[in-house]
Amino acid sequence: MKTIFEKTNGNDGINFTDKELNLDFLPDEAVRNGEIGLPQLSELDVMRHYKELSDKNFCIEKGFYPLGSCTMKYNPKINELLASLEGFNIHPSVDDDMAQGSLELMYKLQQALLKITGMDAITLQPSAGAHGEMTGMMIIKKYFDTIGEKRTKVIIPDSAHGTNPASAKMSGFDIIEIKSNEKGQVDIEALKSVLTPDVAAIMMTNPNTLGIFEEQVEEISKIMHDNGSLLYYDGANFNAIMGYTNPKLMGFDVVHLNLHKTFATPHGGGGPGAGPVAVVEKLKDYLPVPVIEFDGEKYKRNYNIRHSIGSVKDFYGNFSVLVKAYTYILMMGKNLKKASEHAVLNANYLKEKLKKYYDLPYDEPCMHEFVITGEKQKHENGVSTLNIAKAIMDGNAHPPTVYFPLIVHEAIMIEPTESENKEVLDDFVQLMIKIANECSANPEAVLCAPHTTPVKKIDEVTAARHPDLKYTD
Ligand SMILES: *Cc1c(COP(=O)(O)O)cnc(C)c1O
Numbered sequence: 001m002k003t004i005f006e007k008t009n010g011n012d013g014i015n016f017t018d019k020e021l022n023l024d025f026l027p028d029e030a031v032r033n034g035e036i037g038l039p040q041l042s043e044l045d046v047m048r049h050y051k052e053l054s055d056k057n058f059c060i061e062k063g064f065y066p067l068g069s070c071t072m073k074y075n076p077k078i079n080e081l082l083a084s085l086e087g088f089n090i091h092p093s094v095d096d097d098m099a100q101g102s103l104e105l106m107y108k109l110q111q112a113l114l115k116i117t118g119m120d121a122i123t124l125q126p127s128a129g130a131h132g133e134m135t136g137m138m139i140i141k142k143y144f145d146t147i148g149e150k151r152t153k154v155i156i157p158d159s160a161h162g163t164n165p166a167s168a169k170m171s172g173f174d175i176i177e178i179k180s181n182e183k184g185q186v187d188i189e190a191l192k193s194v195l196t197p198d199v200a201a202i203m204m205t206n207p208n209t210l211g212i213f214e215e216q217v218e219e220i221s222k223i224m225h226d227n228g229s230l231l232y233y234d235g236a237n238f239n240a241i242m243g244y245t246n247p248k249l250m251g252f253d254v255v256h257l258n259l260h261k262t263f264a265t266p267h268g269g270g271g272p273g274a275g276p277v278a279v280v281e282k283l284k285d286y287l288p289v290p291v292i293e294f295d296g297e298k299y300k301r302n303y304n305i306r307h308s309i310g311s312v313k314d315f316y317g318n319f320s321v322l323v324k325a326y327t328y329i330l331m332m333g334k335n336l337k338k339a340s341e342h343a344v345l346n347a348n349y350l351k352e353k354l355k356k357y358y359d360l361p362y363d364e365p366c367m368h369e370f371v372i373t374g375e376k377q378k379h380e381n382g383v384s385t386l387n388i389a390k391a392i393m394d395g396n397a398h399p400p401t402v403y404f405p406l407i408v409h410e411a412i413m414i415e416p417t418e419s420e421n422k423e424v425l426d427d428f429v430q431l432m433i434k435i436a437n438e439c440s441a442n443p444e445a446v447l448c449a450p451h452t453t454p455v456k457k458i459d460e461v462t463a464a465r466h467p468d469l470k471y472t473d
Helices: 043-056 077-083 096-117 129-146 163-170 188-194 217-226 281-286 319-354 375-381 385-393 422-441 443-447 460-465
Strands: 121-123 153-157 174-178 199-204 230-235 254-257 277-279 291-294 299-302 370-373 411-414
Touching (some): 096 254, 096 277, 121 281, 129 163, 129 230, 129 281, 153 163, 163 174, 174 188, 199 217, 217 230, 319 370, 375 385, 385 422, 385 443
Parallel strands (some): 153 174
Antiparallel strands (some): 121 277, 291 299
């Protein structure tokens, strides 16, 4: 495909004369006198160019997107419609009096998320999951500093998302990694063996990144609290438990959510996200400012929080994401619980269908996602998980997450979400069976996949080691 510069054909979409632009007020040295070198195309040419580009892109509107740990569910279009309402398009510096509608929405979203998490207080400010983790860990740090306890360590299971140790480290803690047991869950003995009085917290994901529910979570909570430590819940993937249980019941003190996963706001491609952080009562005074409050008459921003860690983002965070998440929650109502039901059902259905063709390292009932491995294909046919992922692209599906979690070799992590129906799941099963068969019958075909995408197999090593990001003819 040609770049927009190569397509330049001299048809101006728009052509202002100097007179129309009325630049007389500018000093001579500020006025450009040469060509700027922008593409010259008509509006229709430009539309076609970008449509062609977007057609080459894969997205949830185009096909199945079973990206484990990322919850790529359908983002209903009404979310976009409501987020673009003119009334929400106000300057964040206006007085509370003039922003009552926006503040009310944020307050009500806070209330909904508190209900869903079971927690006592919340901030909507962090702009991503990792940002929420860091906010939560800063709260934990400030809490122990304030009550005068020197606690410098954070325990993290080896199945954790890589952002967990990064967030804890950036908040000033040392990390202790503990191994999972044969069921893919936290090993209680391993936990006890590293538990010392200077441990501030454990960071857990439940269901964990293997998609397995940590059955001993209550015991873990008791062990940690008996030690005076806190429990952090990575709630990026809340899709398995909404309405069934919550982190408060499991004994956690801090939790972050990814609105841009569970609550149906778009993600991928680096757009805006939101990672609200909810806490138990005793950590309430440490939340970032402003906190949105309601005094029975008016909604207001409270900047006066006693031990606040300060602001972690300008103004309120990514407001449009909050509107979309609130819309989704209102639209779903009590069906939020059903979303979890279907997400878990879909994942178990795929797991049972696929385990005959790919090895399943932890054969446990799964929650919203599960992990298979391409080890058999690698050893028997010389086809790696990366090759399998590329072959999936030929079947109009996005590849699942691969090589994560790190504790499973050749991991393929599949999360169908609740959005998909049985026909889509069955098509995916057929595709995965076809690839498994091809791995043994004709491995060469899988090794040079993808065959149908706009860009074929790329040299990833050179792309990573010697990136060439400049376009030349
Ligand atoms: C996605 C994810 C994160 C990080 O969220 P970002 O918004 O990408 O920063 C953290 N933990 C888990 C388990 C996740 O799946």
